[in-house]
Structures are given as C-alpha cells and as structure tokens.
Amino acid sequence: MLSAENSDPGRLEWMVGSPPPADKIIRFSDPDFFNFPRSRWVVCHNRQLMPTLGVSRGLGAPVPLARRIDWTIDAVRFTPIGGSREMTWAQSLEANYTDGIAILRDGVLVFERYFGCLGEAGQHAAMSVTKSLTGLLGEMLVAEGVIDERARVDAIVPELAGSGFGDATVRQVLEMTTGLRYSEDYADPQADVWLHAAAGNPLPKPSGYAGPRSYFDFLRTVRKEGEHGAAFGYRTVNTDTLGWIIARATGKSVAALLSERIWSRMGAEQDGYISVDSIGTPFAGGGFSAGLRDMARIGQLMLDNGVINGQRLVPEAAITRIRAGGDRAAFEKAGYALLKGWSYRGMWWITHNAHGAFMARGVHGQSIYVDPAARMVIARFSSHPLAGNAANDPITLPAFEAVANHLMR
Amino acid sequence: MLSAENSDPGRLEWMVGSPPPADKIIRFSDPDFFNFPRSRWVVCHNRQLMPTLGVSRGLGAPVPLARRIDWTIDAVRFTPIGGSREMTWAQSLEANYTDGIAILRDGVLVFERYFGCLGEAGQHAAMSVTKSLTGLLGEMLVAEGVIDERARVDAIVPELAGSGFGDATVRQVLEMTTGLRYSEDYADPQADVWLHAAAGNPLPKPSGYAGPRSYFDFLRTVRKEGEHGAAFGYRTVNTDTLGWIIARATGKSVAALLSERIWSRMGAEQDGYISVDSIGTPFAGGGFSAGLRDMARIGQLMLDNGVINGQRLVPEAAITRIRAGGDRAAFEKAGYALLKGWSYRGMWWITHNAHGAFMARGVHGQSIYVDPAARMVIARFSSHPLAGNAANDPITLPAFEAVANHLMR
Known part of the structure; x- marks a missing residue:
C-alpha cells in the first residue's frame, strides 16, 4: 500500500x-x-x-479565527493502541493520510496543516461526518418542538409505512437503534449499502436496472429485522431517513436548512456543498464537503453548547442531549473493539472518557473531535486507504488525547 | 407563450x-x-x-457595494425598437423575463430587483456572458505578453493543427473572425452546436455514440471554411479554443485563472462556478454561473479600466483594446439587423454608440452593459423563452439607453 x-x-x-x-x-x-x-x-x-x-455561507464577512500557532504540538508523543513504540504527532499525520488538520484551543487556532489535495481554500469530502450535521439539525428540531422524538417515523413520512423504519421512533433513528435487515459491509459487493449507492447515483441508470431510483425510493425498500431500540447498528440509511423527516417537517432540504440555521450564521469562510441524487435529494448520510476551518467552527459550536461568535445558533438542550450520550448497552452490542464504553446519540460518537470527548467520524478518517475538558477541537480531513476507522483509530485516538493533555499541561 | x-x-x-x-x-x-x-x-x-x-471568491471579506436606490428609475420611459407605444423600465423587466437586475452609477448600487428563481444569495447561469470573462482573461494574457496575439493557434495547441483553428491567429479567435464550417443555429437539430454539446456533456455517452468525448476532442473536428479574418461569425467554439489556449499557456484552467486573477481579488460576495465535461474541462464558452452583484462588479472593473476597490486587476491595455472595438466591416457581414455599426473584440460586444457602451451578452438575455459616458453598469440575469437576443434587444437596448440618460439628467 x-x-x-x-x-x-x-x-x-x-x-x-x-x-x-x-x-x-x-x-x-x-x-x-x-x-x-x-x-x-x-x-x-x-x-x-x-x-x-x-x-451557502451567506453574503456577510467571515469571522476569522484568532491564530496562535504552537508548533511544539508536532513533537507530542504517544503510543498507538496495540503498539509498543512511541510516535510523534507529526508522524501521525502522515500515518493517517491526513489531508488537513486544525486544532482550536479556547476557539484559537493553535495548529493547522494541509497535505495531499487540500489547502485552506479547498473543500474536502466529510463523508459520514455529514451524519453529525444532519443529526445536529435533527436534535435542534426536536429541542425546538418541531419534531416529536417519540413519534413513529411513518406518522411524519407516511411513505415509510410498512418499511423497516415505519414503526421506529424518531429517537431510534437519531441513535441508530433501528432493527433493520441491512448490511453496511463495504467489503461485500452484495451488501445493501451498494444498492443504496446505486439508487442514489445521479447518473442515468444502466439499461436493465430495475431497482429504486432515488434515496427516498430506496428507503422504502429497507425491511425490518429484530426489534427497534435493542442494539446500535451503524447504518447510513438512518441518516437519510432523518433527512427525509427533516425535509417533511420543515419543508426544507437538509442543505437549505444547514445553510439557513448554521452555515450562514457561524462566520464560515467558505460555502459547503452536498451531493444529490437524480431528483435533487441531498445525501444526508454522507454527501457533504466543506473547508477545514469551517468544520473546526462546527466543533467549536458544539464545545460552546450552541453559541458561536456570541450568538446562539442551536438550543443548548440539543447539544446537552448529544453530549449526554446514548444507550451504552445498545452500543456495546455492535462490538467495536476499539470503542469500548462509547455510545452514539444524535449521530455523534460519544467517548464517555474522563474529558467528556465526543466525535463526528467519516469512513476515511475525517473527524471533528471535541474535548470539553481541554477546551479543544480537532478538525481533520483525511483519505486513509482503508474504508473504516478501525484502520486509523489506534493512532488517532491516543494522538488526539495526547494533544489534549499537552494543551492542558 | x-x-x-x-x-x-x-x-x-x-x-x-x-x-x-x-x-x-x-x-x-x-x-x-x-x-x-x-x-x-x-x-x-x-x-x-x-x-x-x-x-472561489477566496477567504477574505467581501467588499460591499455602496447602496443608494433610486426607485424613480422604475418610471423611466422609452419606446421599443420597431414599436409605437412607450413602455416603462418596470414593464421592461417583466417583458424580458428578468430574473435579477442591478444598476451601478459611479460604483454605487442605484437599482436592484430579483424575480423568478433568483435572490441576492443565488447564482444564475451567465451562458455566453461566460465568453466575455474568458475573453477578458485572454486579452489580459495578451497584454501581459504571456500569449502572442499574432501566433498561430497550432503553435500554442499543436493538437489543433489541421483543424479549422490551426492556421488562425489568437487575435482572430479573440474576435471570432475565424472561417469555420460550423453552424450555431439552435433551431436546427442537425447544427454543429448540438454535436459540440454532446461531446461536452459530462454524462456517460449513449451506447453507439461514436463522436468526440470532450470539448477538446470536439474542437479538433471543426473544419475550416472560407478565410480567417474576413467576417465575424459568432461561434462558441472560438471561446472554447481560447480556453484551451489559456490553459496551455498558463497551465491553469479558465476556472482556476478566473478565480486567481479576478474573482478572489474583486471583493466578490459569492463563489462562482462553471460546468465541466467528462474530463473536467470547464465550458469556457458558456458554463459560468454567479451572483448578480458579482457580475455588476465585473462591469465596474471594465468601466474603471481594470481597477476595482483601488486595486489594479487587469492591465489597462487589455481593456482599452476591448473598448476600442474590433473590425466593424467584418462584423457587418454577420448581418445583425439590430446591431448596426457594432463590433466584437476580446469576446465583448461593442456598440460604438455616442456613450461608448459595450456589453457581455448571453442567449436568454443575460447582460453586463457598461456605459462609460453615464458611468453606469447594468448587470442582468434573465431567462427569456427565446434563445437569441434578437427577441429581447428591441426592448433591452432602448431601455438601457433610457436609464443611462435618466442618470445623466
């Protein structure tokens, strides 16, 4: 490799x-x-x-991040999980195929580097970090009373009646504890995730294609398996269903709502964008791209419980609920060897570590890591060759913790 | 209709x-x-x-336009060409399917309205107004000595040797006086312009398609007809050839160069974007979309001979050459009944009227109109049902002149 x-x-x-x-x-x-x-x-x-x-970031001036770079971070040392030799922070960036990394401490940019295809004015695929943005919108609408988290999905989106989502609650969708017959094993060419991708592909369908032709149509084909609420199961279709719920409840797409409520109000430097299917539905489960510093702003917004640049964008209750975490017993059943004791809530990953850290995570190592105790945010774009965070977590997680401890020293 | x-x-x-x-x-x-x-x-x-x-507009703050709206402009009256009844400016906007219109006087926004699909934070297809941006880049590179306007096209792009463009000069391309066998009659389904569109379409080609598969490949198929330099012939392929010349001379695509030299330096409010073919080539002849006020900024940059916000972006010589106009006798041969006495240079339309006005023009009425005597710029996005400015010029041209006279009163 x-x-x-x-x-x-x-x-x-x-x-x-x-x-x-x-x-x-x-x-x-x-x-x-x-x-x-x-x-x-x-x-x-x-x-x-x-x-x-x-x-859209709107038409106003960006709010620049204060900047006080601390290059001593490069020399921070840690031992990878399962490893025996120490590694430096600088080495970890190469090892994880980092394309861009920014660290905020108390909202001040203390570290920033770009590699590979990315520069400060570039935009990078966030992949499943998108889920955390969609989840944040969902929790916001729940906190505002626009969406009832106890409602059945088919009460909001009647087209999903009879599908695996129909009798799940909004909360179960938000925590991915729906019971579904759905495989997200990227290594298996027959896995459902590829049928989902084919349905959502905006290109004209190949001749003979007889499957669903949009994300929405695909969601209607997903069947139930087991019981809702019993176990965490990481499945992108939950986020697309949440996107549908949000669109139906607000009359606005996830893209429009994300701009209106967050991107145009947080002092963003750049517009973001999101891929769409052939009928213009944004891919709420993974289609977002944006600039690195703007992703760091999202982390800061989360760290500061919904306030940024002195302005409240998100109800505090929405973020409190995410940070409190989800059902740890349900999460445990998913068997993530590297994420013992974690949980998932509002489409964010909660470490439940001593610092109260929580994350947004994309499949090739994209991250927003928020460490409240260290008052630190790390935003990272990367393009690790392996499609799964198990490939980079042994380096990522101790590296992030080591930098937090370094900043708190 | x-x-x-x-x-x-x-x-x-x-x-x-x-x-x-x-x-x-x-x-x-x-x-x-x-x-x-x-x-x-x-x-x-x-x-x-x-x-x-x-x-990209870059990462800095936009430079807002000063604003002093003069709604009396709505009541400005004029008589359409060939008409007998007066019309007001306000009526002209509806008659021409205007989506957005902004007027600058001495750089101050004195009129602005949005209709249809457009708002101040939206982006609209500029279509052939794109040509004037590509042309401006071309004239800039000529003025800077990066491109020799007397050079044969095939000396810069050897792949075009043997095509209709091979023995034309860069200047002939810039003024569209190349002699080509090429029909741009949108009403004829067999016209070459549709083969051009098929080649540039980014979707996978239909099975059995045997034609060229990119804009560049298409340009190589265009044959010569008649002599270069003899007559003006409005053909989009000239601008795509200019785009190729620019890319080869600078190592940068028209999109990258437009951002680097102009869009990121003029205080733009929004990023623009440009459509691409299946190999990522921007459609230099018509693919640009942008916000209305940013198009007005381009007009102001032209009016002020290459300076905006106190900063020179374009060599004065480049704009002086455009404003001086091209070969009027060559233009006359194209037979535009409504554009008597006009010429075309650097991919801009020069009226040669008493005010020295000149324009960028898109097929459904998109315009940047610069009137130096009135120190006025009009930027307009529109979506007239008919694909040709002959459909809206009888109203557009006297309306623009009437507003200029109103501002000079």
Missing part, C-alpha cells in the same frame, strides 16, 4: 494537463473512480464529478 | 417537495430539461444538475 507521500495526488498528477493524459483522468462513471490512490484526489473534487447543492 | 409571471418557477413549483411530484421533477438526463418554462428553474440550479468547478 502506497504511503501518504507516495500516494499524494499532486505527485501522481491526477487530472493535470489540458487534457490530462488518458491514464490520469478520473471519471465519475468509472467503476474504480474512488479506488485508492485515486480516492485521494477525489475527496477534494467531488463537485466536479457529480451534481451538488450549495450550502 | 407563458408570461414571466405565469412561468415563474416558484409558481410552477418545479422541484418542490420531498420528493417533488413526478411531473415537477427536472432531470439533467431528460431531453427537455432546458425547455421553457423549465428553463426558468434550471438557470438558477445548474450545479445540482451537472458537475461543476468552483470559482
């Missing part, structure tokens, strides 16, 4: 030239367009491969 | 709902996706239908 340095998209010259050489062209319609190492170029260029909805 | 009011996309409820009703869905793959009145929704939503490249 190529190292971060050797798989750097600049070094591999993807899409460079007018036109690029044939073997350097990446097309959305290529079945391998997202294979490593091409994936390391794609994560910064989703919008030029597929249709997207903008998430 | 539906009126502006009755074809308003809000009223027709395109793409409203989660999901929208089947007959209200607009898909890029529908052959009629851009037919009127759907077109009036599409012009504000290109990015959610097709892949696009961002044209």
Whole structure:
C-alpha cells in the first residue's frame, strides 16, 4: 500500500494537463473512480464529478479565527493502541493520510496543516461526518418542538409505512437503534449499502436496472429485522431517513436548512456543498464537503453548547442531549473493539472518557473531535486507504488525547 | 407563450417537495430539461444538475457595494425598437423575463430587483456572458505578453493543427473572425452546436455514440471554411479554443485563472462556478454561473479600466483594446439587423454608440452593459423563452439607453 507521500495526488498528477493524459483522468462513471490512490484526489473534487447543492455561507464577512500557532504540538508523543513504540504527532499525520488538520484551543487556532489535495481554500469530502450535521439539525428540531422524538417515523413520512423504519421512533433513528435487515459491509459487493449507492447515483441508470431510483425510493425498500431500540447498528440509511423527516417537517432540504440555521450564521469562510441524487435529494448520510476551518467552527459550536461568535445558533438542550450520550448497552452490542464504553446519540460518537470527548467520524478518517475538558477541537480531513476507522483509530485516538493533555499541561 | 409571471418557477413549483411530484421533477438526463418554462428553474440550479468547478471568491471579506436606490428609475420611459407605444423600465423587466437586475452609477448600487428563481444569495447561469470573462482573461494574457496575439493557434495547441483553428491567429479567435464550417443555429437539430454539446456533456455517452468525448476532442473536428479574418461569425467554439489556449499557456484552467486573477481579488460576495465535461474541462464558452452583484462588479472593473476597490486587476491595455472595438466591416457581414455599426473584440460586444457602451451578452438575455459616458453598469440575469437576443434587444437596448440618460439628467 502506497504511503501518504507516495500516494499524494499532486505527485501522481491526477487530472493535470489540458487534457490530462488518458491514464490520469478520473471519471465519475468509472467503476474504480474512488479506488485508492485515486480516492485521494477525489475527496477534494467531488463537485466536479457529480451534481451538488450549495450550502451557502451567506453574503456577510467571515469571522476569522484568532491564530496562535504552537508548533511544539508536532513533537507530542504517544503510543498507538496495540503498539509498543512511541510516535510523534507529526508522524501521525502522515500515518493517517491526513489531508488537513486544525486544532482550536479556547476557539484559537493553535495548529493547522494541509497535505495531499487540500489547502485552506479547498473543500474536502466529510463523508459520514455529514451524519453529525444532519443529526445536529435533527436534535435542534426536536429541542425546538418541531419534531416529536417519540413519534413513529411513518406518522411524519407516511411513505415509510410498512418499511423497516415505519414503526421506529424518531429517537431510534437519531441513535441508530433501528432493527433493520441491512448490511453496511463495504467489503461485500452484495451488501445493501451498494444498492443504496446505486439508487442514489445521479447518473442515468444502466439499461436493465430495475431497482429504486432515488434515496427516498430506496428507503422504502429497507425491511425490518429484530426489534427497534435493542442494539446500535451503524447504518447510513438512518441518516437519510432523518433527512427525509427533516425535509417533511420543515419543508426544507437538509442543505437549505444547514445553510439557513448554521452555515450562514457561524462566520464560515467558505460555502459547503452536498451531493444529490437524480431528483435533487441531498445525501444526508454522507454527501457533504466543506473547508477545514469551517468544520473546526462546527466543533467549536458544539464545545460552546450552541453559541458561536456570541450568538446562539442551536438550543443548548440539543447539544446537552448529544453530549449526554446514548444507550451504552445498545452500543456495546455492535462490538467495536476499539470503542469500548462509547455510545452514539444524535449521530455523534460519544467517548464517555474522563474529558467528556465526543466525535463526528467519516469512513476515511475525517473527524471533528471535541474535548470539553481541554477546551479543544480537532478538525481533520483525511483519505486513509482503508474504508473504516478501525484502520486509523489506534493512532488517532491516543494522538488526539495526547494533544489534549499537552494543551492542558 | 407563458408570461414571466405565469412561468415563474416558484409558481410552477418545479422541484418542490420531498420528493417533488413526478411531473415537477427536472432531470439533467431528460431531453427537455432546458425547455421553457423549465428553463426558468434550471438557470438558477445548474450545479445540482451537472458537475461543476468552483470559482472561489477566496477567504477574505467581501467588499460591499455602496447602496443608494433610486426607485424613480422604475418610471423611466422609452419606446421599443420597431414599436409605437412607450413602455416603462418596470414593464421592461417583466417583458424580458428578468430574473435579477442591478444598476451601478459611479460604483454605487442605484437599482436592484430579483424575480423568478433568483435572490441576492443565488447564482444564475451567465451562458455566453461566460465568453466575455474568458475573453477578458485572454486579452489580459495578451497584454501581459504571456500569449502572442499574432501566433498561430497550432503553435500554442499543436493538437489543433489541421483543424479549422490551426492556421488562425489568437487575435482572430479573440474576435471570432475565424472561417469555420460550423453552424450555431439552435433551431436546427442537425447544427454543429448540438454535436459540440454532446461531446461536452459530462454524462456517460449513449451506447453507439461514436463522436468526440470532450470539448477538446470536439474542437479538433471543426473544419475550416472560407478565410480567417474576413467576417465575424459568432461561434462558441472560438471561446472554447481560447480556453484551451489559456490553459496551455498558463497551465491553469479558465476556472482556476478566473478565480486567481479576478474573482478572489474583486471583493466578490459569492463563489462562482462553471460546468465541466467528462474530463473536467470547464465550458469556457458558456458554463459560468454567479451572483448578480458579482457580475455588476465585473462591469465596474471594465468601466474603471481594470481597477476595482483601488486595486489594479487587469492591465489597462487589455481593456482599452476591448473598448476600442474590433473590425466593424467584418462584423457587418454577420448581418445583425439590430446591431448596426457594432463590433466584437476580446469576446465583448461593442456598440460604438455616442456613450461608448459595450456589453457581455448571453442567449436568454443575460447582460453586463457598461456605459462609460453615464458611468453606469447594468448587470442582468434573465431567462427569456427565446434563445437569441434578437427577441429581447428591441426592448433591452432602448431601455438601457433610457436609464443611462435618466442618470445623466
């Protein structure tokens, strides 16, 4: 497997030239367009491969982050989980195929680096970090009384009656404790997650395709398995269902609501954007791209319980509920060896560690890590070759904790 | 034909709902996706239908336009060309299916209105106004000595040797006086412009498709007809060729260069974006979308000979050359009944009227109109049902002149 340095998209010259050489062209319609190492170029260029909805920052001036860089962070040392040799923070960035990383301490930018395809004015795929944004909107609407968390899903979205979601509650969707027959094993080509992707793909369907043709149509095909509320099961379709619930309850898409309630009010530097299916539905479970510092602003908003730049954007109750965590016994059943004692709530991952840290997590290592005790936020974009955080957590989690302790020293 | 009011996309409820009703869905793959009145929704939503490249405004604060609205402009009266009855400015906006219009006088916003799909934070398809931005970049690079206007095209882009462009000069491309066998008659389904569109369409090609698969590949198929330099012929392929010349000369795409040299330096409020083909080539001849006020800023930059907010972005010589106009005799041969005495230079339309006015023009009425004598800029986005400015010029041109005279009164 190529190292971060050797798989750097600049070094591999993807899409460079007018036109690029044939073997350097990446097309959305290529079945391998997202294979490593091409994936390391794609994560910064989703919008030029597929249709997207903008998430506007509005027209006002950005609110710049104060900046006091502490390069001594580079030398912070930690021992990876299961490892025997210490590693430095600087080494961890390369090991995890980091594309950009920013650390805020008390809202001040104390560390920032870019690699690979990303720069300060670039936008990077957040993938499942998107879920935490959709979840935040969901918790906000629950706290505001717009959505009743005890309501059955089919009471809000009647089209889902009879599907696996129909008799689940909004709260079960928000915590991903729905009981569904649905496999999200990316390594299995027959897994349901690929049928979901095919339904949501905005390109015209191949001839002979007989499956569902939009995210919404796909959700209607998901069947129940077991009981709701019993176990945590990480399934992207829960977030897409939440997106549908939000759209139905507010009359606005997740993209429009995210701009209106958060992105246009938090002093963002850049617009974000979100991929859409063929009928314009934003991919609430994974389609968002944005700038790194704006992701750090989201972390700060969470750390400060819904207030940013002196303005309340999110009801405190919404964030308190997320930070309190979900059902740890239900989470335990999912069997994450590296995440013992964690839980999941409002589509955020709660560590329940001594610092009260919680995270948004994307499949190639994208993270927003909030450590309340250290008053620290880490925003990271990355493009790890392996599709699963188990591949980077042994380095990520102790590295993040070590920096928190360094800042608190 | 539906009126502006009755074809308003809000009223027709395109793409409203989660999901929208089947007959209200607009898909890029529908052959009629851009037919009127759907077109009036599409012009504000290109990015959610097709892949696009961002044209970043950078990360700094926008420079707001001073604002002193003069609603008396609404009552300005004029007589349409060929008409016998007077009309007011306010009436002209409806008659021309205006989506947004902004007037600057001495750089101050004196009039601004939005209709149809557009609002102040929206982005609208500029279509052939894109050509004037590409042309401006071309003239800038000529003025800076990066591109030799006397060079043969095939000396810069060897792939075009043997095509109709090969032995044309850069200047002939910039003035669209190339002699080409190429029809841009939108009403003829066999016209070359549709082959150009098929080549540039980013969707996978239909099975059996044997034509060129990118804008660049298409340009290589264009044949010469007649002599270069003899007559003006409005053909989008000239601008795409200019885009190729720019990319080859600078190593940067038109999108990247437009951001770097202009969009990120003019105090823009919003990012722009540009559609791309399947290999990521921006559509230099027509793919740009942006906010209305930012288009007005471009007009102001032209009016002030390359300076905006006290900063020079474009060499004065580049704009002086555009404003001086092109070969009027060559223009005359194209037979525009409504544009007697005009010329075309650097991909801008020069009126040669007493005010020295010049324009960028898009096919459904999009305009940037610069009137140096009145120190006035008009930026307009519109979505006229008819694909050709002959349909709106009889109202547009006297209306713009009347407002100029009103401001000078």
